[in-house]
Amino acid sequence: MAQKYRIYINEKVILLTESEPKKADSYEKIDAQMFDLKIIYTWILAHHNKNFYIICTDAKLFMKNIIAGITLIEAAGGLVKNNKDEYLFIYRNDKWDLPKGKIEKDEKTKVAAVREVEEECGIKVSKLGAKICKTYHSYISKGEVVLKKTHWYDMSYKGKEKLTPQVEEGITDVRWFKPNHIDAIVKNTFPSILDVLVKEDLIKDKPALLSE
Template identity: 55%
Template sequence: MATTSKYNIYINEKSLIITSEVPKDLINYQLVEAQSFDFEKFYQALRKNPNSLFVMVCNDPKMVFKTIKDKVRVIEAAGGLVKNEDGKYLFIYRNGRWDLPKGKLEPKEKKKEAAVREVEEECGLKVKKLNEKIIKTYHVYEIKGKPVLKISHWYAMQAKGNQKLVPQLEEGITEVKWFAKQDFSIIKSNTFGNILEVINFVC
């Protein structure tokens, strides 16, 4: 049975969308053949491909994604989109870009617990309330020349806005700051595709 699920895998500044139907508003993309698809070969070939958006149309995106996941190393992470009483949202500045606090799950740690822990560690604040799960995002990076798939689980959170924010410098974080929605253009102009997916839920 066909599924309508869609997976957007971010790979550096590029992305691969696995879907049962090409989104109507999509332009300037390259189609990718689903049959005999080898993700590692695709990943290596991206370096010489000038295109930035790739689309694979298939009957069962979930199964195709599972096939990719089964063949690469997978790291689970969790993080949060934190809102304060003034309606502002918490962002971190890490390695030259605006980002959201997140990190890898510890052994046997639950996703919700990891999300809160990472937010508190990276930003130096206490989370007042953990709300619903927002989304899962997928991005690929490289370890020892091999692609690694990071699956990040994002949760909505609440916190008091008058806390002293302390960036976790050892994680490359140099600034932690609250932003109002009307200032999100600053974030959007210098962030990652997966972060845009998360903040689209409040824009």
């Protein structure tokens, strides 16, 4: 199966693909030979288009080369489901989000995912499930273009603790959502979060930027 990767920059996406996108007319092509994320970052933000793609013979290798040339920050988080079949979301920076955070030195990815969920939401995770996916997004940190790789896991919760947002991390609300109310999340979240929800079949109508 052909490999595909997405790098998100705010509301925009760069698709790394081994074949032409089905809806190529809605994308702008970027030359693989000239691509440098640190250089093109500002151009992407200023461009009117939201969707970009790069054709590469080996998308996995191309992604490895991008990572090798930039500061990589690794994070982990989870999609938590309770015994009422509700899903846990946090509200931070005026957006709905999933709990996640940076992996500490020598910390295992799964351990970091659970720790961050528990710290940001004030609960104790009952069970760590399977890995959902990895997402990538790029942003400016201390004046430098960086790439964050986030590992996402399924989690379950059977406790009765009161949800407590970690305000020192800028979280102002933590809330359970039923699957039929997730439209409210879809309308005000990040593309990388949509990616996780699509992979878990929680979004019926796949957003255009995830249709390839």
